Amino acid sequence: MNAIEVTGLRKSYGQVHAVRGIDLSIATGEIFALLGPNGAGKTTTVEILEGFRRRDSGDVQVLGFDPHNEGRAGREWRNRIGIVLQSTSDSGDLTVFETIDHFSGYYSNPRNVAEVINSVGLDEKAGSLIRKLSGGQRRRLDVALGIIGNPELLFLDEPTTGFDPEARRSFWALIEKLRGNGTTILLTTHYLDEAEALADRVGVINNGQIIEISTPAELGGRSTAQALVTWRDGDAMKSEATDNPTSLVKKLTAQFDGEIPELTVTRPSLEDIYLTMIGISRE
Amino acid sequence: MNKIPNAITLGIRRGGLEIRQFARQRESVVFTLLFPVILLIIFGSVFKDTIAPGVTFSQYFVAGMIASGLVNTGFQALAITIPLERDFGALKRLRGTPMPASSYFIGKVILVSVSMVIQILMLLGFGLIFFGVEMPTEINKWITFTWLLLLGSACSTSLGIAFSIVPKSGRGASAVVSPIVIILQFFSGVFLIFTQLPPWMQQIAAIFPLKWLTQGMRSVFLPDSFAGQEVAKSWENGRTFTILIAWLVIGIFFSVRKFKWDRD
Numbered sequence: 001m002n003a004i005e006v007t008g009l010r011k012s013y014g015q016v017h018a019v020r021g022i023d024l025s026i027a028t029g030e031i032f033a034l035l036g037p038n039g040a041g042k043t044t045t046v047e048i049l050e051g052f053r054r055r056d057s058g059d060v061q062v063l064g065f066d067p068h069n070e071g072r073a074g075r076e077w078r079n080r081i082g083i084v085l086q087s088t089s090d091s092g093d094l095t096v097f098e099t100i101d102h103f104s105g106y107y108s109n110p111r112n113v114a115e116v117i118n119s120v121g122l123d124e125k126a127g128s129l130i131r132k133l134s135g136g137q138r139r140r141l142d143v144a145l146g147i148i149g150n151p152e153l154l155f156l157d158e159p160t161t162g163f164d165p166e167a168r169r170s171f172w173a174l175i176e177k178l179r180g181n182g183t184t185i186l187l188t189t190h191y192l193d194e195a196e197a198l199a200d201r202v203g204v205i206n207n208g209q210i211i212e213i214s215t216p217a218e219l220g221g222r223s224t225a226q227a228l229v230t231w232r233d234g235d236a237m238k239s240e241a242t243d244n245p246t247s248l249v250k251k252l253t254a255q256f257d258g259e260i261p262e263l264t265v266t267r268p269s270l271e272d273i274y275l276t277m278i279g280i281s282r283e
Numbered sequence: 284m285n286k287i288p289n290a291i292t293l294g295i296r297r298g299g300l301e302i303r304q305f306a307r308q309r310e311s312v313v314f315t316l317l318f319p320v321i322l323l324i325i326f327g328s329v330f331k332d333t334i335a336p337g338v339t340f341s342q343y344f345v346a347g348m349i350a351s352g353l354v355n356t357g358f359q360a361l362a363i364t365i366p367l368e369r370d371f372g373a374l375k376r377l378r379g380t381p382m383p384a385s386s387y388f389i390g391k392v393i394l395v396s397v398s399m400v401i402q403i404l405m406l407l408g409f410g411l412i413f414f415g416v417e418m419p420t421e422i423n424k425w426i427t428f429t430w431l432l433l434l435g436s437a438c439s440t441s442l443g444i445a446f447s448i449v450p451k452s453g454r455g456a457s458a459v460v461s462p463i464v465i466i467l468q469f470f471s472g473v474f475l476i477f478t479q480l481p482p483w484m485q486q487i488a489a490i491f492p493l494k495w496l497t498q499g500m501r502s503v504f505l506p507d508s509f510a511g512q513e514v515a516k517s518w519e520n521g522r523t524f525t526i527l528i529a530w531l532v533i534g535i536f537f538s539v540r541k542f543k544w545d546r547d
Binding site for chain 1: 286307372
């Protein structure tokens, strides 16, 4: 059974059509990234799945239940789900340990508090008041609170915004660990490298519609796109787009009799593909 | 798989957490718990007269401060802190967990009860030791005191939760709520003797629960001979009971039906 099953989802706020007919299936154990610019409908979609918002029409099943019915009253349903919202904070008068320990009491089968603190890299801050944490540390606390209940399904709404590169890497490692446990993860992100590093599949959403769903490697025909070969020929840089970069390089090798000056062979990055898809050209 | 903890157990745990959080916010501890005592010290030192045979102003004032203490620790504290929690996103995060809404409210009730009891003990203690405030000796008065306390704090708590939907932002909440409380305190005869207020003030105050709580507390702490000096020439405790029940119903209705977990 799929963890998430969405067909024909629609949601408007007055005249603004935030979500205009979305279909989505996410398999159990899958890590799925929803990509899209601000205002594309990512958060609205995710908040409907989380049971925070009502939809106008369409069918939604999350872990076999309709979140509209289960979201308000369904403690059993909530017990199986972890949510990391986009922006959360609090007065910060509790310590990291106290907060996570308290939240663990909400669930029937919580994970070990010390283990969770360790897995988000907050060991040294376990006894610190939350208000003394940095932005990135607070975000890691948010993630800790999302996973403390040992969820089958985890929602992560832009989890690494404001992280430094090192914190982002260790966060990715944490998600890999959750993948190992079989947790299904729905992630929204602005960061293309994050989607590429973590997701089994990505869905690109723009103007309230899904443009394409694919693996990061194949998105937008990326795996079959022409390669761009560039090199220096005397004073001039030359480049050629080709379906057969290997034979072009072979030809150049013969021509230069050895090293080809400043040779590069590139395929479009996920970012290039993504920007083309949402209608923004790079140059 | 284990069972999900029940709502009451979680509510009690939330109460403990709320108290711990409250105790770490020094400003709120000082403001909520010490401020009424400071007011008692100021008013008790300035007005040393007796306002009726055997009734000092301090005695009158302590009755009023206990009544308004119920409003401070319940209505005022909740109507200011809940919008803050909502603005922070803390409420939405709680809503996303299996914690039931009732546990959140039980936690608030525990916090209000504890801070209310501390405040009343401090007021009575200071009044007794420094201002010669006399404790009631008849059992009837203590029975009245008990139901006033229970009903008054329930009313104040439910109205605080209900009113938390009014402030548009967490930051602005204090600016909306505090003036309402202070004006009600003046109109209801907490700082001034009620019968000396202009009739229009008395009539406005009579709509709201604080005036009735204050009058009820006077029936506990003042001699029965003073009843003749009230507006209705009696303590009107029956009426107080009815009006507090009515406000409690209004508070619970709006708390249950209109409570907002999310900013928008």
